Amino acid sequence: MIEVAGLRKCYGDFTAVDGISFTVPRGEVFGFIGPNGAGKTTTMRVLATLLEPTEGSARVAGLDVVEFSEEVKRLVGYMPDHAGVYDGLDVVEYLEFFAAAYSIPRPRRAAVIADVMDLTDLGELRHRPVSGMSKGMRQRLMLAKTLLHDPQVLILDEPAAGLDPRARIELRALLKELASMGKTILVSSHILTELADMCTSVGIVEKGRLHAAGTVASILGQLNPGRTMRLRTGDPVKAVPALRSFASVEVLDSGERWVTFRHDGEEDEIGDVVRALAICGVPVLGLEEEKADLEDLFLRLTRGEVQ
Numbered sequence: 001m002i003e004v005a006g007l008r009k010c011y012g013d014f015t016a017v018d019g020i021s022f023t024v025p026r027g028e029v030f031g032f033i034g035p036n037g038a039g040k041t042t043t044m045r046v047l048a049t050l051l052e053p054t055e056g057s058a059r060v061a062g063l064d065v066v067e068f069s070e071e072v073k074r075l076v077g078y079m080p081d082h083a084g085v086y087d088g089l090d091v092v093e094y095l096e097f098f099a100a101a102y103s104i105p106r107p108r109r110a111a112v113i114a115d116v117m118d119l120t121d122l123g124e125l126r127h128r129p130v131s132g133m134s135k136g137m138r139q140r141l142m143l144a145k146t147l148l149h150d151p152q153v154l155i156l157d158e159p160a161a162g163l164d165p166r167a168r169i170e171l172r173a174l175l176k177e178l179a180s181m182g183k184t185i186l187v188s189s190h191i192l193t194e195l196a197d198m199c200t201s202v203g204i205v206e207k208g209r210l211h212a213a214g215t216v217a218s219i220l221g222q223l224n225p226g227r228t229m230r231l232r233t234g235d236p237v238k239a240v241p242a243l244r245s246f247a248s249v250e251v252l253d254s255g256e257r258w259v260t261f262r263h264d265g266e267e268d269e270i271g272d273v274v275r276a277l278a279i280c281g282v283p284v285l286g287l288e289e290e291k292a293d294l295e296d297l298f299l300r301l302t303r304g305e306v307q
């Protein structure tokens with residue numbers, strides 16, 4: 001549904017997006033994750049037809065965003081990372097204003113507004129002045145506005161920024177619901193944990209380049225082959241050289257009663273490792289797999305340690 005191929009965008013002689021490619025199939029929630037300045041907003045603005053690529057292409061539903069910008073505009077709902085302020089309007093008036101701006105026919109407006117308010121749970125706030133709303137309410141209103149023309153593709157720039165945990169959970173549920181309605185969603189964040197559990201796949205960007213893309217599990221596998229194990233033992237001093245005698249083992253760290261190591265081999269070979277430890281007289285108190293830490297991986301990626 002979204003196809004970005006070799007996208008480059010320069011501002012003068014500064015390259016903000018440096019050859020990014022990814023695709024998002026229909027109904028997926030793709031998390032675009034990277035530190036500030038990575039080029040997320042620029043890429044999203046190209047997809048929303050607000051900026052033209054310097055090089056490469058972007059397509060929505062097979063339509064090139066430059067060549068078919070009017071059609072793409074109708075297909076895409078773009079929520080920017082900062083909201084304009086409309087003092088003096090309440091929730092319904094705000095939505096009526098944008099329904100008119102999107103040329104939704106007058107007789108249909110009330111029903112459309114009722115629908116989006118229902119979806120974003122704004123019904124009770126219908127007469128609340130926009131200026132007095134909390135950040136979470138405001139984000140829901142922005143999303144309601146983005147949904148007015150029933151876009152097939154949603155491009156949401158940092159929608160979770162500044163939300164409290166409760167509002168974030170509500171946002172996650174809402175994105176899931178929208179995806180289950182068949183909408184394709186591209187959502188950005190500079191904080192991985194904000195997004196990891198909302199997305200079917202993620203792309204990690206830094207300095208205008210995409211470091212990795214795919215499901216969270218596949219990215220971990222790609223960049224971190226093998227498994228991290230934690231051995232509990234009464235004798236780590238003896239355990240470390242015994243572990244090192246295996247070519248498939250890399251000792252990572254050890255402490256008073258434990259050793260962590262990577263095992264890059266078949267799963268059932270771990271039995272051989274345990275047997276070898278026993279033969280060397282290393283007391284094995286326990287052995288468990290440590291779940292790879294996504295946040296850790298993200299930090300390594302965006303520090304450029306993993307290429």
Ligand SMILES: Nc1ncnc2c1ncn2[C@@H]1O[C@H](COP(=O)(O)OP(=O)(O)O)[C@@H](O)[C@H]1O
Pocket residue numbers: 011014015016034035036037038039040041042043
């Ligand atoms: N209109 C602009 N003119 C010049 N530089 C820009 C402009 N917009 C963004 N940039 C620069 O491009 C880079 C990427 O910005 P942006 O796409 O906003 O990244 P992100 O959304 O990941 O924080 C940043 O270094 C930013 O300063």
Ligand SMILES: [Mg+2]
Pocket residue numbers: 037040041042081157
């Ligand atoms: Mg941004």
